[in-house]
Amino acid sequence: MAMTMTQKILAAHAGRDAVEAGELIEARLDLVLGNDVTTPPAIKVFEAAGLKTVFDPERIALVPDHFTPNKDIQSAEHCARMRRFARDKQISHYYEQGEEGMGVEHVVLPENGLVAPGDAIIGADSHTCTYGALGAFATGVGSTDLAYAMATGKTWFRVPEAIRIDLLGQLRPGVTGKDVILHLIGKIGVDGALYQSLEFTGSGVATLSMAERLTICNMAIEAGAKNGLFPVDDKTRDYLAHYAPERVAMNDFTVCTADDDARYARTIAIDLATIRQTVAFPHLPENTREIGSFDPIPVDQVVIGSCTNGRLEDLRLAAHWLKGRKVAKGLRLIILPGSQRVWREALKEGLFEIFTDAGAVISAPTCGPCLGGHMGILAAGERCVSTTNRNFVGRMGHPKSEVYLAGVPVACASAVLGRVAGTDELDA
Amino acid sequence: MSIQGHVFKYGANVDTDVIIPARYLNTSEPAELARHCMEDLDATFIDRVQPGDILVAGANFGCGSSREHAPIAIKASGISCVIAPSFARIFFRNAINMGLPILECAEAAEAIQDGDQVSVDFDTGRIVNLTRNQTYTARPFPPFIRRIIEADGLMGTLRQMQGKGE
Numbered sequence: 346m347a348m349t350m351t352q353k354i355l356a357a358h359a360g361r362d363a364v365e366a367g368e369l370i371e372a373r374l375d376l377v378l379g380n381d382v383t384t385p386p387a388i389k390v391f392e393a394a395g396l397k398t399v400f401d402p403e404r405i406a407l408v409p410d411h412f413t414p415n416k417d418i419q420s421a422e423h424c425a426r427m428r429r430f431a432r433d434k435q436i437s438h439y440y441e442q443g444e445e446g447m448g449v450e451h452v453v454l455p456e457n458g459l460v461a462p463g464d465a466i467i468g469a470d471s472h473t474c475t476y477g478a479l480g481a482f483a484t485g486v487g488s489t490d491l492a493y494a495m496a497t498g499k500t501w502f503r504v505p506e507a508i509r510i511d512l513l514g515q516l517r518p519g520v521t522g523k524d525v526i527l528h529l530i531g532k533i534g535v536d537g538a539l540y541q542s543l544e545f546t547g548s549g550v551a552t553l554s555m556a557e558r559l560t561i562c563n564m565a566i567e568a569g570a571k572n573g574l575f576p577v578d579d580k581t582r583d584y585l586a587h588y589a590p591e592r593v594a595m596n597d598f599t600v601c602t603a604d605d606d607a608r609y610a611r612t613i614a615i616d617l618a619t620i621r622q623t624v625a626f627p628h629l630p631e632n633t634r635e636i637g638s639f640d641p642i643p644v645d646q647v648v649i650g651s652c653t654n655g656r657l658e659d660l661r662l663a664a665h666w667l668k669g670r671k672v673a674k675g676l677r678l679i680i681l682p683g684s685q686r687v688w689r690e691a692l693k694e695g696l697f698e699i700f701t702d703a704g705a706v707i708s709a710p711t712c713g714p715c716l717g718g719h720m721g722i723l724a725a726g727e728r729c730v731s732t733t734n735r736n737f738v739g740r741m742g743h744p745k746s747e748v749y750l751a752g753v754p755v756a757c758a759s760a761v762l763g764r765v766a767g768t769d770e771l772d773a
Numbered sequence: 774m775s776i777q778g779h780v781f782k783y784g785a786n787v788d789t790d791v792i793i794p795a796r797y798l799n800t801s802e803p804a805e806l807a808r809h810c811m812e813d814l815d816a817t818f819i820d821r822v823q824p825g826d827i828l829v830a831g832a833n834f835g836c837g838s839s840r841e842h843a844p845i846a847i848k849a850s851g852i853s854c855v856i857a858p859s860f861a862r863i864f865f866r867n868a869i870n871m872g873l874p875i876l877e878c879a880e881a882a883e884a885i886q887d888g889d890q891v892s893v894d895f896d897t898g899r900i901v902n903l904t905r906n907q908t909y910t911a912r913p914f915p916p917f918i919r920r921i922i923e924a925d926g927l928m929g930t931l932r933q934m935q936g937k938g939e
Contacts, residue, residue, distance in 0.1 A: 386801040386841055394931050412799060419799035471839040471863055487841035487867035488801075489927050535786055536833035540862050569833060571862055629786060716795040716838070737790040737837060739813040744794075 347604040349507040350574050351542040354482040354601050358465040366506035366608075374404070375481075376459055377494045378468030380450055381409040385423045386488035387469060388430050391495060399434045400498035406438035406459060407431050408450040411712045414442055416719040448684025448710035451475040451563060451652035456686055458589035462577045463599030467491070467500055472652050472734065474565045477574040478558035479581055480600060484572045505571045507542035508533075509609040512549030514618040519768045521662070522557025523654060523732065523752030526564040527623040529615065531633030539569035541610055544603065546576060549617045555584040556658035563653045564734050567630040576602060622767045624730075625750035628738045636755060636767030646677045646729040647760040648741075649753060650708070651715045654732035655683025657690050659753050664696040666757035666768060672704035673763030679721045681708040705760075717741050723748075730759040774923060775894040776853040776874075777903075778825035781818060782887035783811075785831030789864065792835065792843040801842060803849035810846040824851040827893065829885045832857065834875075835864025844868040854893050856900065856911070858882045869918055872926035876900070878911035895919060 346363035348356065356364040358372040379387055384407055399405055407427055412420035431439035438459060440447035446457045451472050454460055462480030466473065469491035476483035486500065494500045510529065530537070543565045545558075553561070558575045565573030575581070577600045585593050592598055622636040649655075649663050660682060672678045680700055682688040688710055691697060700707055714721030715733040723729055723742030728749065731741065736748035749765055758766040791814040793806055800806065811818040828847065834857040835843060844867050847855065855868070858879035868875045874895055881900045885891060889904040898913035914922065924930040 382795075382798050383839065383841070389801070390928050394928055417799060423799065469839055469841075471837065473839075485839040485863050487839055487863060487870060489841060489870040490866065493927070535836055536859060536861070539833065539859060566863075569836065569861060716790075716798075718795060735788075735790065735837060737788045739794050739796075740790050744813040 347606040347608065349542060349607045349609070350544055350576065350601050350603045351482055351507060351572060352504060354463055354465055355502060355504055357463065357599065364504045366504050368504045369501060370504060371499055371501050372465055374467055374494055374498050374500060375464040376404055376406060376466040377491065378406045378408065378450060378454065378466065378470065378473060379491050380411050380470055381413060381420070381424050381427055382411045383469035383488045383491060384427045387491040387495065388426060390489050390492035394492070396496045399436070399495045402435045403437050404498065405436050405495055406454060407436050408440055408453065409442065410449045411716065412718050413711055414709060443685065445685060448687065449652045449655055449712055452655050452683030452687065455479060455559065456588050456684055458591060461585060461589055461592045461598035462581065463601055467494055471566045472563050474570065474572045475559055475563040475652060477562040477565065477572050478555060479584070480575060480577040482572055482574070485566060505540055505542045506610045507544045508538050509612040510543055510545045511547040511612060511614040512545055512617055513547050513614060514549055514616045515552045516617045516620060519754050520620055520622055521752040521754065522553055522560040524620050524623045525617065526561045527625050527630070527633050527750065528620045530564065530568045530625070530630045531623065532613070533568055535567060535629055535631045536569040538565070541570055543568065543570045543573045545574065546603070550575060551578055551580070552617065554658060555580055556656045559656065560653055564630065567734060622752065622755050624755060624765055625736055627736050627747040627749065630734070630736060630750060642728065642765040644676060644730050644759050644764055645727040646679065646721065646723065647756050648679050648681070648714055648721055648729060648731040648733060649756050650681025650683060651712065651733040652683065653734045654753055655681055655687065657687045659732065660687065660691045660696050662753045663757055664699040666754055666771070667703040667705070668699050670703055670761045670771070672760050676760060676763050678703070678705040678760040679708055679714065680705050681713055682710050684710050714741050730756050730765055732756050774896060775892060776825055777890070777892040778827045778853055779823065780827050780829050780885055780887060780889045780891050781822065782885065783814060783830045786833045786836055787814065787830050788837040789835060789840050789843040790837055793840065793846040798840060798842055801845070803845050806842050806846035807849035810850040819850060822851050825853045826851060827891050828852050828855045829882055830855070830857045831882065832859045834860050836861040839863045841867045841871060844871040844873045848873045856881050856885070869921055870927040872922050872924065872929060874922050876911040878909055881909035881911065884909065895922065
């Protein structure tokens, strides 16, 4: 029975030799994740069911990141409830504000060595699919599924079929992984991969950095996909050696490759060299346009950060484009490093000086404005270019505000020029 | 099990941010969430919706976030059923877990109009449009899903099992 990468990981976790698309299976989980928005309802469910213990305190990660540092009293109560639960159940991977390892969930879990190839992970957050970049099966669920998984270490899945994305060639300078995923979503639509896996393959994979693969998998959900998945190669191994040395030392991971004769719902070939800097217009990630193909659009705010583009590589890229330049008069540039670790490294490398000189404000590691929480909410009529992942109505504030999704280079050029712009338009 | 109500109809890709905006996610109280249900798409929805009413929408209903607050808000608003050609997968799972009936039926989603009076039989998947005198058929729920919905959600079934000592 020929299988895709996803199917192989699911089969292994269901204790089966093979599974096929459409089958319902119960799978063992290597890691279960919740945040400060989704965990409190899960705790309510957990306690209402009379449950007392979690399946394994080492295999649960609870990350306060959405409305932290606490934005109001109700958020503070939610965080307090999660903190008490974590303490009570002796959850090892709970990361308090300011602590080593804290930050935005999908930035910190891979950085903290909690994700390795072949893992099966669920998280009560739709962007849990990020971890597919490391060759793991990871998908988002709701709070009730989180409660059940925290108690049992298991969940049920319908085995997905896959779309194979053949990446060929190499990206042009100034074009990033974010442009790749926006391009793909523009091509197949926000439900183009509904209930399916997006499995990336081809010679172009080796040219993409781990940060870019994390960005690409992060937005698999924006095409409706259940998960995104990259094969494991030398870059994955280098990343693991750096961030997950213990799992490498214990040989505690499994590399799954798709069978040559695995069946796919369809195959889409993308020549990376043909992708241009891309922007998703309001109010859907599929409304993509290439830079240069639209009239000037003035911008009030630019946000760089989030689980999509808040990694050290993203901040280095931002510094590259902002160095010696100034943010346009009257525009707010908000930079949110994705984790305490990213924050520290960026500080050490002198990136903050470049950002500050450019006129940016640097925030604490938090999801903050991405989901309209705090730290950069938009007023009616305001426009924001953001490196985040969603541009739905009201996503970052007032329902009459607008979000334009883009990669870091476009965000920087837009901040400097005060309009949605590509880096080609910046003075040398 | 069957229901009947007036239809509220919306377009494709109704996302979880318009079902319940993140600015209200600092609570998970159903009544409080219901007060803001669909607010950014249709500010009058919550004033007009009556218990038993039915939501009909285009493809990919519930796309976006994993927030269980979305089906909770819809259910607490009084909506008894959502009909769409397709649902985003996390929303689909959450809706079942919360005991909110959802039916995939492209034919019904296209033909039914805002304000129509519609009845739905969950056992047979039969959807009757009383206003237009039309009938559509969705695939009925398998028995285990029906049990979850009748028990008011996944945890309800767990409580029932514990009650019976299963």
